[in-house]
Amino acid sequence: MLTILFDGVAYGMLLFILAVGLAVTMGLMNFINLAHGAFAMVGGYITVLLMQRLDVPFLLCLPIAFAGAALLGAVLERTLYRPLYNKPHLDQVLFSIGLVFMAVAAVDYYVGSSQQIIHLPAWLKGRTEIGSLGMGHYRLFIIAVCAALTVGLQFILTRTRFGSRLRASVDDQRVAAGLGINVNVVFLSTFAFGSGLAGLGGALGAEVLGLDPSFPLKFMIYFLIVVAVGGTSSITGPLLAALLLGIADVAGKYYIPKMGAFIVYALMIAILLWRPNGLFVRQGGK
Numbered sequence: 308m309l310t311i312l313f314d315g316v317a318y319g320m321l322l323f324i325l326a327v328g329l330a331v332t333m334g335l336m337n338f339i340n341l342a343h344g345a346f347a348m349v350g351g352y353i354t355v356l357l358m359q360r361l362d363v364p365f366l367l368c369l370p371i372a373f374a375g376a377a378l379l380g381a382v383l384e385r386t387l388y389r390p391l392y393n394k395p396h397l398d399q400v401l402f403s404i405g406l407v408f409m410a411v412a413a414v415d416y417y418v419g420s421s422q423q424i425i426h427l428p429a430w431l432k433g434r435t436e437i438g439s440l441g442m443g444h445y446r447l448f449i450i451a452v453c454a455a456l457t458v459g460l461q462f463i464l465t466r467t468r469f470g471s472r473l474r475a476s477v478d479d480q481r482v483a484a485g486l487g488i489n490v491n492v493v494f495l496s497t498f499a500f501g502s503g504l505a506g507l508g509g510a511l512g513a514e515v516l517g518l519d520p521s522f523p524l525k526f527m528i529y530f531l532i533v534v535a536v537g538g539t540s541s542i543t544g545p546l547l548a549a550l551l552l553g554i555a556d557v558a559g560k561y562y563i564p565k566m567g568a569f570i571v572y573a574l575m576i577a578i579l580l581w582r583p584n585g586l587f588v589r590q591g592g593k
């Protein structure tokens with residue numbers, strides 16, 4: 308039981324890092340970016356290709372995956388996403404879905420459709436048993452990294468000048484610009500950082516979730532569940548939603564494997580019936 312809980316927490320923390328960038332763009336920037344999973348796939352493939360073809364150490368691949376996905380996010384935000392900020396949400400959905408299929412086709416053409424294998428360092432392959440609790444070293448590593456990122460992200464958004472500027476830019480762009488805030492730079496930085504987090508999540512999740520060109524399509528619904536259940540007005544909501552989703556998914560597959568994803572969807576429906584706007588909603592938010 309404790310092992311299942313541990314694995315569920317590790318899975319949930321990974322889902323949170325993968326989905327938190329989407330929560331930021333939807334909640335703070337009011338943009339529905341369903342191509343978010345494509346940035347995670349980019350981070351995963353950067354890690355796999357660097358390790359397979361250039362023998363780059365795994366730990367060094369993680370910041371490179373973050374930087375690569377962030378750079379791609381910055382370029383696309385400046386060239387493709389920015390003109391759609393004031394468009395209807397349906398236009399944003401159709402545009403980002405189109406990007407997903409383009410990314411899937413491009414990766415399938417240039418890299419191939421086979422499942423990618425990632426070879427972890429020896430110190431991450433072991434397992435520690437403490438009584439009835441079995442802790443895989445790699446999942447323990449994922450929990451530690453994701454916990455540190457969560458604390459850092461919460462600090463940035465709530466305690467720094469950049470976080471204040473971001474919230475001001477979202478609440479009223481014209482007033483924020485009148486106060487001397489460069490709204491375009493704030494949105495560019497936010498989008499790039501969210502994309503980088505997705506890339507880092509893809510790099511961390513390549514071994515746990517598997518990696519192939521269909522990755523953005525397979526996990527898109529999980530990202531949306533985290534955002535919908537957790538709400539988009541804080542970091543706490545998506546974190547709690549991701550943990551609930553991870554524990555429910557792992558426990559459901561262990562105890563009731565024939566039910567498949569039914570447990571996850573039933574939990575999502577129950578929570579949304581109870582709190583239609585998500586677990587955490589900012590009072591007075593837009």
